Amino acid sequence: MKLGVIGLGRMGGNMVKRLRAGGHEVVGFDVNPESERDVESMEQLVDKLETPRIVWVMVPAGNPTDTTIDTLENLLEDGDLVIDGGNTRYTDDHRHADSLAAKGIHFMDVGVSGGVWGASRGYALMVGGSEEDYNRALPIFETLKPEGADGLVLAGPVGGGHFAKMVHNGIEYGMMQAFGEGFETMMRSELIDNPAEVMTSWREGSVVQSWLLDLFARAAHDDPTLRNMPPVANESGEAKWMVEAALELGVPTPATASALWARQTSRGGGDDTLRVVSSLRAQFGGHVTQQ
Known part of the structure; x- marks a missing residue:
């Protein structure tokens, strides 16, 4: 398959290596110009993908993820799919999904475990989203997960993947x-x-x-x-x-x-808690804590 990946840090960069080794075509972007990125902006990334597009987001939780998904909302089209594989709080997933759905853009959340060893060992993937979107992205998941029967699960609807992680x-x-x-x-x-x-x-x-x-x-x-x-x-x-x-x-x-x-x-x-405890022990029992 062909997909875009935003965020090429320790996790995202290694995931891209595993995907490419598995035969997928990946267009990578990172805000760091010294990363091994293929394009210099999200706009260029979206332009290099044919519709319906799949874009996997691997950036820090919170504002970086919010900003990235907000930008993609204005760049992607009806039928495209955004996959958030970062450590986003599950309560944010519905907000992201609803915002994207208003423009016909699909959304999935994926809890990813495997650390820096994932490129060679594979990643445990916990997916949240519809069964239709899960099956659509299944070749990507199958490449990222470890060899064998386990390591991949459709945990539930949107939010379920990050809740499981x-x-x-x-x-x-x-x-x-x-x-x-x-x-x-x-x-x-x-x-x-x-x-x-x-x-x-x-x-x-x-x-x-x-x-x-x-x-x-x-x-x-x-x-x-x-x-x-x-x-x-x-x-x-x-x-x-x-x-x-x-x-x-x-x-x-x-x-x-x-x-x-x-x-x-x-x-x-x-530290301050233990200082109170030590002070009280000294007061009522004469206990003196030695450094």
């Missing part, structure tokens, strides 16, 4: 936090000689074997204590959205919430 990322937060807590517990015990070696051994035969564990083993190969890594972890926002959605749906999510709070605290967000 939000939940996926919330689970990811919890899994990484659990691995981290287990590693630190072993680091502090005199009974474990090499915590990294122990965790690496779980890659085969264990019920916790996973790609995340493979990535841990890779990171720990040259730095078994991980002392060269800063103890700071940013959060993209999706776990926060999941906790908010779960509260509205009446679903308790203590593991995801705990992992989210841990990341926020790692960035210094909890």
Whole structure:
């Protein structure tokens, strides 16, 4: 198929490589003139595509996505299809879909997981939209997904793809936090000689074997204590959205919430909180915290 891709960063650029390797013709655009873009504007990208067009958007969530879709709304025509593969909040998808639908432009949202390894391993794709649009773009999805039966799902109507990816990322937060807590517990015990070696051994035969564990083993190969890594972890926002959605749906999510709070605290967000706690402990119990 022939399609346009807007956003050629770490994810978008690698997706374009996989699509081209799979035989698709891709016209790529990025605002960065030093990127491997094929055209210098969205107008040129649209001009190079025959109708009905397919344009895949891979830009940061929020204003960059809003601006890109607003621009496409004025450039595309009836019957064209916009696919948002970024980490857009699912609540924004209906707004985008409704705005485009007023001009007869179709819309799908796709949650994409695979990171920088996706070009070779393939991407897990969670799609939101109509079955008609899904089948229309299926050759693209089939090329991007990993080889095998899994890795691709029509999760539901518009919004369903990004909702599924939000939940996926919330689970990811919890899994990484659990691995981290287990590693630190072993680091502090005199009974474990090499915590990294122990965790690496779980890659085969264990019920916790996973790609995340493979990535841990890779990171720990040259730095078994991980002392060269800063103890700071940013959060993209999706776990926060999941906790908010779960509260509205009446679903308790203590593991995801705990992992989210841990990341926020790692960035210094909890310093003032802990100062209050330390002060109160000193006041009522004479407990003095040593630096």
